[in-house]
Each structure stands twice: as structure tokens, then as C-alpha cells.
Amino acid sequence: MKFPSFEYACPASLADAVALLSEEGDAMVLAGGQSLMPILAFRLAAPRLLVDLKNVPGLDTIKISAEDVRLGARVRWCDIEKHTGLSAAQPLLAEAISHVAHYQIRNRGTVGGSIALADPAAEMPGIAVTCDAEIALTGKLGERVVPAAKFFLGAMETCIQPDEIITEVRLPLWPSDRCWAFKEFARRRGDFALAGVAVFYDVDANGCAANTHIGVIGASDRPCRLGSAEQIINGAFLDATVIEAAAEAASNEIEPMEDHHAPADYRCALVKTLLERALTRAMA
Amino acid sequence: MTSGMKRGNALIGQPIERVEDLRFLRGRGTFVADVNREGQLHAVIYRSPVAHGLLRSVDAQAALNLPGVHAVITAQDFGADVPVIPLRLQPLPELVPFRQPMLAHDKVRYVGEPIAIIVADTAAIAEDALDLIDADIDALPPITDRAGAELGDVLLFDEHGSNSAIEWNAVRGDAEAAFASADYTRRETFKVQRHAALFMEPRGFVAEWNANEEKLTVWGVAKVAFANRTILADTMALSENQIDMVEVDVGGGFGSRGEFYPEDFLIPFAARHLNRPVKWIEDRREHLLAANHARELECDVEIAATKDGKIIGLRGQSWANIGAYVRTNGSIAPRNAAQFMSGAYAIENIQLTTTSITTNKTPTGTYRGPGRFEGDFVRERLIDLAAKDLGIDPVEMRRRNLVSSDQMPYPLATMTPFESVTELDSGDNHALFDQCLAEFDWSEKVKLQGKLIDGRYHGVSIGCFIEGGAAGPSENARIVLELDGSYTVYLGSAAVGQGIQTIMAQIAGDALEVPFDRVRVLHGSTSHVKSGFGSFHSRSTVMGGSAIVLTAEALKDKIRDAVAPTLGCTPTEVTLDGGNASGPSGGVVSIMEVIGEPIEAEAAFLNKKYTYAYGSVAAHVAVDPKTGQVDVLEIGSTKDVGRMINPLTLNGQSVGSIVQGLGGALLEHLVYDKEGQLLTGTLADYLLPTAGDFPNIHSTVVELKPSPLNPLGAKGAGEGEIIPIGGIIANAVAAALVDFNVEPLELPLSPPNVWRLIETAQKT
Structure with a gap:
């Protein structure tokens, strides 16, 4: 449980940080350290260099504009929790983040860290995928922006290149009358969820659902949208029958992993239950 | 009640706040990780990565070549006879073959079994060296459950010929006859999962060898310091008076902490081997593999009752998955599961057997309510099932079967082997x-x-x-009346988070008839009293507390003897009141002024029941x-x-x-x-x-x-x-x-x- 030895650098600019990553090759980025420290202690990784982002300016801001919500990579869960504007500008995010871990971890864990780690059961990647977020990365060739749907490649696997640093997560505009809900099920408060669902839809002129987004976490190797359930909701007037059908479709669509926390068929049933509850809540 | 306790009793029964807590809340506790000795080295244990296999060789050369590494100790360093962990409780000859060697030598039997110990300048360097150890192990098929163990095609202990280590039998009355005549029977199979005590901070030791005086000091013992000193003396070929075991603060024990594990030997051995203080602090992952597991039990048990809900019999077979070895107290939970399955209920006819089955998992030991948690799960479920079948309210069903006051003393089932007769x-x-x-x-x-x-x-x-x-056989206390008129109580009991400094001071204060703040309690370490038995089986308050009562009486007698001549009366005429003594004629003297030096008494409380x-x-x-x-x-x-x-x-x-x-x-x-x-x-x-x-x-x-x-x-x-x-x-x-x-x-x-x-x- 002791770290392997490594070099430590604390650059003062993004350019310097990228340069360090490019030069070293065998380097890892340190933000809040809430996953990286255990990974090092368990010796699951032994990089030659840690590049600490704590002195890189501009990464810790939350920007709400008429176009979108931008979360800097070093924004912490407690920053989101305490932010007065987010519950209106991105209520789904605010609700989901309230389920992340425990007080001490929320004071250190960061948006960028969670996105980079890509734990399949984590809330932040799930919200990014559900909301069609964009993830901004800076590397030696400059900035690129990747849609969340293409960013996560598998469990703990992303498209980040060794020289790249996540700088920002951009969540699209959120209409104030949007219907939404987030539900997850964890063994104890603060544990990684056995499964979770994030839902939103808009109501069209006829009172029917449109633009439905349903995201699921903890049910496969990466956060994903549930297209079959979304199709059932879109254009429908939500009631118990539609919800039941959508939940059933969701449960059939996923192919959950089986591990010592829960068997696959339990996770299927859980996603169905959570989606039923989320849609019922969103409708209310 | 003793005469000394009649008058005072101002402290016993009072909700006095724990004196320990001020220290802990202010961060002034001293846990084993807080103990540091000058020049100390750090140890880590290389543990088996496979569950079952033949250990052919251990190549440590690359690890030894790493700068900062001082030694890699394997079983070869122990000579021809690799020491084993002895059986502390119920040392039956049948269990001897299943004792765990301090380091694996011919075979590994569970993931996490110690194979080598690395000592280095820092724990980080020692962990670096872990990756450089090359153990050549021919893997054997692992046995993880009862079904695999019973097949018998793969054996943990070839010479034993079976994976079943021993059978424990609990018998009362005539179960066969009771079941033959019963109105109602129901038989079910139950499983309790493997889990563990998981006390707050993992284990650890600091050991220091003084080569000039040939004395060993070990910090980090808990629960049974005296028993562990005996084991350490035997396995290190020292006499007990060459070893001091020093108790430090611990965050709970729950049966698991303080038992003698391989590390209890390995760290002192390394300290003497290198003639340097050696520190080892277990990490959490290691703890989950290394410290005793508990509880894993399968049961096939049948209940017999009359149609009006009187339980007349309990019979069946249980299988305890005890893991790879029988450690110090590995017999307790399996035998308890049989003897105490009837619990608080008057069940006249019992025939229960537990088989201890060896598997390629971490060895098991006692954990708070050992065997009792498991047995009560089975019995309470069977009572509700029977109540439902018989159409009786489960509350009424229990009322009809509880052992009543006038049935006491009520003998429980008798256990064999290691015959045990006990009664409510x-x-x-x-x-x-x-x-x-x-x-x-x-x-x-x-x-x-x-x-x-x-x-x-x-x-x-x-x-x-x-x-x-209140497990026996005894507990020792020594009380010293100090020059300043305060009393120091030395006790063989151990603190495992239960607040004995507070409780024992309450008992001592009342027994000595002095205020709480005049008493200081020191406990656990082997230097305090001649012998001690420690803290397990819910025994400290009863055994240690009673030892204090007896010792206080002995000390008061000694004081009376000492002051009687000055007061011009017989010792029995002396009245003690705090720091003063008086005689029948009304003269009052200060005890310390008369005696002039500290005076002490030591006594033991003996108990078999x-x-x-x-x-x-x-x-x-x-x-x-x-x-x-x-x-x-x-x-x-x-x-x-x-x-x-x-x-x-x-x-x-x-x-x-x-x-x-x-x-x-x-x-x-x-x-x-x-x-x-x-x-x-x-x-x-x-x-x-x-x-x-x-x-x-x-x-x-x-x-x-x-x-x-x-x-x-x-x-x-x-x-x-x-x-x-x-x-x-x-x-x-x-x-x-x-x-x-x-x-x-x-x-x-x-x-x-x-x-x-x-x-x-x-x-x-």
C-alpha cells in the first residue's frame, strides 16, 4: 500500500503540463487524486511522472451561459453541490452528483478525474453521455472536442491520448421546462451504484414526450444511452403503460456485466425498476 | 458481596464517561503505527498468490540486490523444524496436523499465506522488492467449498487422508426417540456466509532485540499478551522473562485481533535475525487475506415439536468451512455452533454434529459470538418455520419454549471431544x-x-x-498504594476498545473505598502482573474486575496489619477511610506516614464456570x-x-x-x-x-x-x-x-x- 517511486511536476500552465506529458510518455495526470492515489497504492499503475494540475489556471471554473454549461476539469463535486446556479441550469447534473461518494471525497474528487477514469458505474460519465456533452482535450497538437458518446471506449478506457489533458466538459443548454429524473441504487450511501439511470425529455405542443434521453450507468462496460426505451417514449403521452413498456425495453436492451456485487439478471431487473421510478418521477 | 464493597458502591453502576476518550478524541492515542524505534527497519510479507500448490523454491536474489533491502527471510532460515502456530484453546491431538507453519515451506494452502518476509529501509522499498521475489509453485486444484472438500480427490493434508479435520458432537437426552415420537418435524438446510471481525485499524508490530541483555520487546500485542509471550518464547527458544509484550491502543479486537498469527513470530524473529528494530504495519488488503475469517457454515438441521408447539428435539449436521489451517482458536466456532444452537430454549433432546472442513481459504477463528451467531440463525429460523406450520404465534411459540427461572440451572448439550459441560x-x-x-x-x-x-x-x-x-481459569491483579496516597492497579486483562481503564477504576474505587480519581489502571502488558489471561469470551469485567475486588481486600488487610501497632489495636479493629486509618479508641493516623513506602498486594480470581x-x-x-x-x-x-x-x-x-x-x-x-x-x-x-x-x-x-x-x-x-x-x-x-x-x-x-x-x- 505504499506508492511506487515517481517524479512529480507541478506546472504553472496548460502548455507546460502538455509539454511534460509529451516529453515523458510514461506520465499520469493528477487532479483530485481520489482514484489515482489508490491505483498507485495498489500498484495497479506505476508511472514515472505525475503531472499535478493544481497550479494550472482556469480549470476550476463553472461557466453558465445562454449556450451551455461548462465545467472545468478541476471542478470538484463540492463545487457543483454548492453552486447556486446549477440546480436551474443543469438540474440533472446537480442531482446525480449528490450521489457521488462521501463528504471527504466530494471535497477533492473532480469532474475531469471521473471522466478520465471512466468507471462504468460513475455518475459524471453517465451524465455526460445522457446529455450529449462534449469533452474538450488539449494535447501537443492543440485542442480537440469529442462527443461523450465517442469518448468512452470501455471500462476504464477512453480516447484520451498520452499527451492530452481534459480541460472542460460542456453540457448543452437545458430548457427550464424540461422533465427529468435521476435514480440510482447503491448498497450503502456513497457506494458505486449497482446501476443508475438518468432521464430527460421535453414535452411538445401536443403534450407528448420528445427529445428523450435515457442514460444508464453500472449496467455495461461504459455509460450508454438506451435507444429502444427512448423510442417508446418519444411521441408518446406518458402513462403507466408507456413507462412499463419503456422500462421493459431498457431491461432487454442492456447486457450487464456479472460480478460479485450482483448477477446480470438482477441488474436487468434493477434497471427496469429504476427507469420506471425515474420516468414516474420525471412525469410528476 | 465482600465487606469492602458494602459501604462505597458510589462508582459501580454509574454512567461514568470513558477516561480513554479524552486521549483518543484529542489524537493522543498510541496505536502500533505510532510506535517508532531508533534505527528501525520495515517489513512486508510476501504472500502466496495461489490458493493451493507445491512450493518448490523461493528465489530472492533479485529482491536482495535492490538497494535498501536488508534481508529476505524464508522458511529455510528457520532450520529443519519450521515453527508452527500452536493451539491456544482446546489443544486436541487430532488438530495437531492442521497447525499453520510460520512460513510456508512444502505447500501453500491459501492465497495470502506467508512465504517470505522482506526487511528494508522503508516499507515502500520492501514493497518494491515484493515484485522481485520469484516463488516457484506447482499449482494444485483449489478446494473452496464443502462439495469440493468432500470429493476427496484433492487433499490439503495428504497424510491426513481427508479434508474433514474433526467432528464436534453436542448431545443431550435422546434425540432419536424424540424425533420418532414427535407430532411435527421439519428439516431445512441453511448457509451462513464467510465474513470477518474487521476491527478498525489493521494489525502491526514493532519488535526490538537487545543483544547485550538478550531481551526482546514487542509492541502491538492485544487480547492475550501472556499466552502469546509463552508461544513466542517457545518458538524463539527464549525464556518468558526475556520477553516484554507491550500493549498499545487498539481500535477493537472482536476476537480476531491479538490471536497469534504468523507475523507475531516473523517480526520478532526478523528483529533478532538482523539485530535491528523491525516494524510491520498490515495494510487493509493484506488484512482481509491474513487475519482470521469467520462464520462460514452450512447446516442441515431438523426440529421436532409437539402439535402445541413444545420443541422436543433438535438434530442434524453442520459443516464449518474452516479454511486452510487450525490456528490458535480455530476449534471454537464450529463446536459452539453445535453446543449453543439450542440457546435460551429448553430443548430436551439434542444430537448435533459439526464437521470442521479444511479448504484453500484463509483460516478461520473466533469473531464476536463465535458459532453462536451461526447457530442462532438456524434455530430462530426453525422456530418461526415451525410456528407457521403449526399455526402458533411465533411470540407464543418462544414463550412456551424459553428456559424458565425455575428450570435453572439448566444443562446445555454436552460437547465432545474436549468434553464440556455447562449450564444456564x-x-x-x-x-x-x-x-x-x-x-x-x-x-x-x-x-x-x-x-x-x-x-x-x-x-x-x-x-x-x-x-x-467469564472463561477461566483465572485473572491476576496487583494493586499498589503509592507514596502520594494514590492507588495503581495492574491487571492481566487487555484493552480491546471496551473501556476497561474506566470500568476497572470504578470497581477498584469502590473496592478500595476511594474516589475514582485516586485510581490509575495499567493493563495488558506482561510486565504488570505475574500472569494474565487477557480479554476474550466476554471475560474482562467479570474476571479482571473480580481479581481487583480480591486484591483490594488483600491490600486492605495488609494495610490494617501495618497500622494496627501504631493505633494500639488488632488489625480487625482498624477502620480505613481513604488515606487515613483509625482505631476503636478514636485515634486517626495517615496511612502513608505510618508505612512510609509503597505497599502492594497481588491476587488472582479463579473461575471454572x-x-x-x-x-x-x-x-x-x-x-x-x-x-x-x-x-x-x-x-x-x-x-x-x-x-x-x-x-x-x-x-x-x-x-x-x-x-x-x-x-x-x-x-x-x-x-x-x-x-x-x-x-x-x-x-x-x-x-x-x-x-x-x-x-x-x-x-x-x-x-x-x-x-x-x-x-x-x-x-x-x-x-x-x-x-x-x-x-x-x-x-x-x-x-x-x-x-x-x-x-x-x-x-x-x-x-x-x-x-x-x-x-x-x-x-x-
């Missing part, structure tokens, strides 16, 4: 049961039985338990049928301990015990895969109850029937309420899900497991 001494099960029902408001809550409210089904249950305590505390626990749960989540809405308990020393600490024992039991009933599970790899190697995977999980627990402790066996009238009370929790929670879940006809027979009642029960019930 003095208690009132029915009074406690009724008080628990009343305080829990059973008659109101039972109306919710099976009701669906806001998506959750409600259920309530109640069960009863006995708690054995166990005390029994009795109690009942009721639970109210709500079950979400869609997720399988069991929410514990309320727990209420009532227990009789004969005599309360400190209601505050006692309440802490009760509530803590209940929460720990809920962990075992609902959350905790050491899961292995088929290869014998532990899958739950972190506290993100092994789920412990946390502060917010079970907020609504009420415990009541009463003094109904003092124990006749000791001068305090106290009964052991450190385990108690954990014992019936598995059975009570399972019964409450069954009651909640009565519409589905769900009958839980396995723990833990995790959401996936409860969901599966409902799914299966709905499909049939």
Missing part, C-alpha cells in the same frame, strides 16, 4: 422477553406485519439469546420487493447482565454488537472465486456497516439476576446482541414477504439475494 445459571428469560416486547411496542408494530406501505413490505420479529462469558447473560432482540424491517433492499427501521433489545458496572459503556457494547450483527446479516461477505482468489479485497467490495446505515437502535440493560459465581455478581456482556441478529433479520424479512411465501435460509440478505428469493417464489 441464573436468569429470567420470560421477564426479558416481555420487557423487550413492551419496549418495542410489539402489539402495535405487529399490525404492520406483511403490509405493503409506499412500495415496501413491513415485517417484525423477535428472538432470544444467551451469552456465555461460565456466566450467562440473557436477552431478547426485536426488529422492524421494510423490504423493497423490486430491488431486494432490506431497510432496518428499528431494533430494540433487552439484556440482563446481573450487575452493571457502567451503563454507558454497556450500552455501547449492545448497540455496537447489534450494528456488527446487521453487517453480517445484510452486508458483509468474503467472496472467493473458484480459483480460491478473494474477490472482496477492499472496503469498497467488502461492505461494512457505516454510521448512517442503522440509526434507530435502542438497547436496554437490566440487573435482574446477579451471577452467583463472582463477587461482583456480573456476567460477561461484550458479545450478546450480535448473536441472534442473523436469525431475527431473516425472520423479519420472511414476515414482511409472507405474501410471497419467502423463507430465507441463507445469509447475507443482500439486495440481489432477497430479489432472487422473491423472483423464485413468484415463478413457483
Whole structure:
């Protein structure tokens, strides 16, 4: 449980940080350290260099504009929790983040860290995928922006290149009358969820659902949208029958992993239950 | 009661705040990780990565070449005879073949078994060296469960010829005849999952060898310092007076901490080998593999009753999955599961056998309520199943079967081998049961039985338990009246988080008839008293406390003898009052002025019989049928301990015990895969109850029937309420899900497991 030895650098600019990553090759980025420290202690990784982002300016801001919500990579869960504007500008995010871990971890864990780690059961990647977020990365060739749907490649696997640093997560505009809900099920408060669902839809002129987004976490190797359930909701007037059908479709669509926390068929049933509850809540 | 305790008694029974807490809350505790010696080196253990295999060789050259590494010790360094961990309790010859070597040499038998110890300048360097050790192991098929063990095609101990180590038998009356004549019988199979004590901070040692004086000092012992000193002396070829075992602060023991593990030998051995102080602090992943596991038991048990619900027999077979070796106390849980399965109930005819089965998993040992938690799960479930079949209210069914006061002393089943006869001494099960029902408001809550409210089904249950305590043979105390008029109490008992500094000072203050702040309690370390037996089997308060009472009397006699000539009277005419003594003629002298030097007495309290505390626990749960989540809405308990020393600490024992039991009933599970790899190697995977999980627990402790066996009238009370929790929670879940006809027979009642029960019930 002791770290392997490594070099430590604390650059003062993004350019310097990228340069360090490019030069070293065998380097890892340190933000809040809430996953990286255990990974090092368990010796699951032994990089030659840690590049600490704590002195890189501009990464810790939350920007709400008429176009979108931008979360800097070093924004912490407690920053989101305490932010007065987010519950209106991105209520789904605010609700989901309230389920992340425990007080001490929320004071250190960061948006960028969670996105980079890509734990399949984590809330932040799930919200990014559900909301069609964009993830901004800076590397030696400059900035690129990747849609969340293409960013996560598998469990703990992303498209980040060794020289790249996540700088920002951009969540699209959120209409104030949007219907939404987030539900997850964890063994104890603060544990990684056995499964979770994030839902939103808009109501069209006829009172029917449109633009439905349903995201699921903890049910496969990466956060994903549930297209079959979304199709059932879109254009429908939500009631118990539609919800039941959508939940059933969701449960059939996923192919959950089986591990010592829960068997696959339990996770299927859980996603169905959570989606039923989320849609019922969103409708209310 | 002794004469010395009649007058005072100002302290015993008072809810005095723990004197330990000020130190802990201010961060001034000294845990083993806080102990540092000049020039110390750091050790890590290289552990077997495979569950079962022949150990051909260990190549440590690359590790030794790493700068900062001082030594890599393997079993070869011990010579021809590799020392083994002896059996501390029930040292039966049948168990000798299953003792664990301090380091594996010919075979490895579980993942985590120590193979080598690396000593380096820092723990980080030692961990770097771990990766450089090359152990050549020919893997053998691993045995992880009973079915695999019983096949017998692969053996852990070839020379033994079977994976069954020993059978424990509990017998009372004539079970065969009772079952033949019974109106009603029901036979079910049950499983309790492997889990563990998981005390707060992992284990650790600092050992220092003084080559000039040929003396060894070991920091980090707990629970049974004296017994471990004897083992260490034997295995290191030293005499006991060459070894000082120093107790430090610990965050709980629960049966597991303080037993003699391989590291208890390896770290002192390394310190002497290198002639440098050596420190080893266990990490959490290591702890989950290395420290005793507990509880894993399968049972096939049958109950017999008359049609009006009188239980007349209990019989069957259990299989304890004890892991790879029998360590110091590996016999206790399997034999307890048989002897104490009848619990607080008068069951006249018993024939229960437990087979201890060796498997390629971490060895098992005692954990708070060893064997009793498991046995009570089976019995409380069987009582509810029988009550349901017979159409009798489960409350009434229990009332009809509890051992009544006038049936006591009531002998339990007799155990063999290591014959044990014990009896329920003095208690009132029915009074406690009724008080628990009343305080829990059973008659109101039972109306919710099976009701669906806001998506959750409600259920309530109640069960009863006995708690054995006060294991002998003895405990020692020494009390010194110091020059400043204060008293120092030295005690063989060990502090494992139970607050004995406070409790023992209360007992000593009353026994000596002096205020609380005049008494200082030192305990645990081997230098304090001639011998000691430590803290296990809920024994410290009864055994150590009674030793204090006897020693206080002896000291007071000595003081009377010393001052009588000055007062011009006989010793029996002397009256002691704090620091002063007076005679019949009215003369008063200061004791210290007369004696002029510290005066001391040492005495032992001897005891062969166990005390029994009795109690009942009721639970109210709500079950979400869609997720399988069991929410514990309320727990209420009532227990009789004969005599309360400190209601505050006692309440802490009760509530803590209940929460720990809920962990075992609902959350905790050491899961292995088929290869014998532990899958739950972190506290993100092994789920412990946390502060917010079970907020609504009420415990009541009463003094109904003092124990006749000791001068305090106290009964052991450190385990108690954990014992019936598995059975009570399972019964409450069954009651909640009565519409589905769900009958839980396995723990833990995790959401996936409860969901599966409902799914299966709905499909049939």
C-alpha cells in the first residue's frame, strides 16, 4: 500500500503540463487524486511522472451561459453541490452528483478525474453521455472536442491520448421546462451504484414526450444511452403503460456485466425498476 | 458481596464517561503505527498468490540486490523444524496436523499465506522488492467449498487422508426417540456466509532485540499478551522473562485481533535475525487475506415439536468451512455452533454434529459470538418455520419454549471431544422477553406485519439469546498504594476498545473505598502482573474486575496489619477511610506516614464456570420487493447482565454488537472465486456497516439476576446482541414477504439475494 517511486511536476500552465506529458510518455495526470492515489497504492499503475494540475489556471471554473454549461476539469463535486446556479441550469447534473461518494471525497474528487477514469458505474460519465456533452482535450497538437458518446471506449478506457489533458466538459443548454429524473441504487450511501439511470425529455405542443434521453450507468462496460426505451417514449403521452413498456425495453436492451456485487439478471431487473421510478418521477 | 464493597458502591453502576476518550478524541492515542524505534527497519510479507500448490523454491536474489533491502527471510532460515502456530484453546491431538507453519515451506494452502518476509529501509522499498521475489509453485486444484472438500480427490493434508479435520458432537437426552415420537418435524438446510471481525485499524508490530541483555520487546500485542509471550518464547527458544509484550491502543479486537498469527513470530524473529528494530504495519488488503475469517457454515438441521408447539428435539449436521489451517482458536466456532444452537430454549433432546472442513481459504477463528451467531440463525429460523406450520404465534411459540427461572440451572448439550459441560445459571428469560416486547411496542408494530406501505413490505420479529462469558481459569491483579496516597492497579486483562481503564477504576474505587480519581489502571502488558489471561469470551469485567475486588481486600488487610501497632489495636479493629486509618479508641493516623513506602498486594480470581447473560432482540424491517433492499427501521433489545458496572459503556457494547450483527446479516461477505482468489479485497467490495446505515437502535440493560459465581455478581456482556441478529433479520424479512411465501435460509440478505428469493417464489 505504499506508492511506487515517481517524479512529480507541478506546472504553472496548460502548455507546460502538455509539454511534460509529451516529453515523458510514461506520465499520469493528477487532479483530485481520489482514484489515482489508490491505483498507485495498489500498484495497479506505476508511472514515472505525475503531472499535478493544481497550479494550472482556469480549470476550476463553472461557466453558465445562454449556450451551455461548462465545467472545468478541476471542478470538484463540492463545487457543483454548492453552486447556486446549477440546480436551474443543469438540474440533472446537480442531482446525480449528490450521489457521488462521501463528504471527504466530494471535497477533492473532480469532474475531469471521473471522466478520465471512466468507471462504468460513475455518475459524471453517465451524465455526460445522457446529455450529449462534449469533452474538450488539449494535447501537443492543440485542442480537440469529442462527443461523450465517442469518448468512452470501455471500462476504464477512453480516447484520451498520452499527451492530452481534459480541460472542460460542456453540457448543452437545458430548457427550464424540461422533465427529468435521476435514480440510482447503491448498497450503502456513497457506494458505486449497482446501476443508475438518468432521464430527460421535453414535452411538445401536443403534450407528448420528445427529445428523450435515457442514460444508464453500472449496467455495461461504459455509460450508454438506451435507444429502444427512448423510442417508446418519444411521441408518446406518458402513462403507466408507456413507462412499463419503456422500462421493459431498457431491461432487454442492456447486457450487464456479472460480478460479485450482483448477477446480470438482477441488474436487468434493477434497471427496469429504476427507469420506471425515474420516468414516474420525471412525469410528476 | 465482600465487606469492602458494602459501604462505597458510589462508582459501580454509574454512567461514568470513558477516561480513554479524552486521549483518543484529542489524537493522543498510541496505536502500533505510532510506535517508532531508533534505527528501525520495515517489513512486508510476501504472500502466496495461489490458493493451493507445491512450493518448490523461493528465489530472492533479485529482491536482495535492490538497494535498501536488508534481508529476505524464508522458511529455510528457520532450520529443519519450521515453527508452527500452536493451539491456544482446546489443544486436541487430532488438530495437531492442521497447525499453520510460520512460513510456508512444502505447500501453500491459501492465497495470502506467508512465504517470505522482506526487511528494508522503508516499507515502500520492501514493497518494491515484493515484485522481485520469484516463488516457484506447482499449482494444485483449489478446494473452496464443502462439495469440493468432500470429493476427496484433492487433499490439503495428504497424510491426513481427508479434508474433514474433526467432528464436534453436542448431545443431550435422546434425540432419536424424540424425533420418532414427535407430532411435527421439519428439516431445512441453511448457509451462513464467510465474513470477518474487521476491527478498525489493521494489525502491526514493532519488535526490538537487545543483544547485550538478550531481551526482546514487542509492541502491538492485544487480547492475550501472556499466552502469546509463552508461544513466542517457545518458538524463539527464549525464556518468558526475556520477553516484554507491550500493549498499545487498539481500535477493537472482536476476537480476531491479538490471536497469534504468523507475523507475531516473523517480526520478532526478523528483529533478532538482523539485530535491528523491525516494524510491520498490515495494510487493509493484506488484512482481509491474513487475519482470521469467520462464520462460514452450512447446516442441515431438523426440529421436532409437539402439535402445541413444545420443541422436543433438535438434530442434524453442520459443516464449518474452516479454511486452510487450525490456528490458535480455530476449534471454537464450529463446536459452539453445535453446543449453543439450542440457546435460551429448553430443548430436551439434542444430537448435533459439526464437521470442521479444511479448504484453500484463509483460516478461520473466533469473531464476536463465535458459532453462536451461526447457530442462532438456524434455530430462530426453525422456530418461526415451525410456528407457521403449526399455526402458533411465533411470540407464543418462544414463550412456551424459553428456559424458565425455575428450570435453572439448566444443562446445555454436552460437547465432545474436549468434553464440556455447562449450564444456564441464573436468569429470567420470560421477564426479558416481555420487557423487550413492551419496549418495542410489539402489539402495535405487529399490525404492520406483511403490509405493503409506499412500495415496501413491513415485517417484525423477535428472538432470544444467551451469552456465555467469564472463561477461566483465572485473572491476576496487583494493586499498589503509592507514596502520594494514590492507588495503581495492574491487571492481566487487555484493552480491546471496551473501556476497561474506566470500568476497572470504578470497581477498584469502590473496592478500595476511594474516589475514582485516586485510581490509575495499567493493563495488558506482561510486565504488570505475574500472569494474565487477557480479554476474550466476554471475560474482562467479570474476571479482571473480580481479581481487583480480591486484591483490594488483600491490600486492605495488609494495610490494617501495618497500622494496627501504631493505633494500639488488632488489625480487625482498624477502620480505613481513604488515606487515613483509625482505631476503636478514636485515634486517626495517615496511612502513608505510618508505612512510609509503597505497599502492594497481588491476587488472582479463579473461575471454572461460565456466566450467562440473557436477552431478547426485536426488529422492524421494510423490504423493497423490486430491488431486494432490506431497510432496518428499528431494533430494540433487552439484556440482563446481573450487575452493571457502567451503563454507558454497556450500552455501547449492545448497540455496537447489534450494528456488527446487521453487517453480517445484510452486508458483509468474503467472496472467493473458484480459483480460491478473494474477490472482496477492499472496503469498497467488502461492505461494512457505516454510521448512517442503522440509526434507530435502542438497547436496554437490566440487573435482574446477579451471577452467583463472582463477587461482583456480573456476567460477561461484550458479545450478546450480535448473536441472534442473523436469525431475527431473516425472520423479519420472511414476515414482511409472507405474501410471497419467502423463507430465507441463507445469509447475507443482500439486495440481489432477497430479489432472487422473491423472483423464485413468484415463478413457483
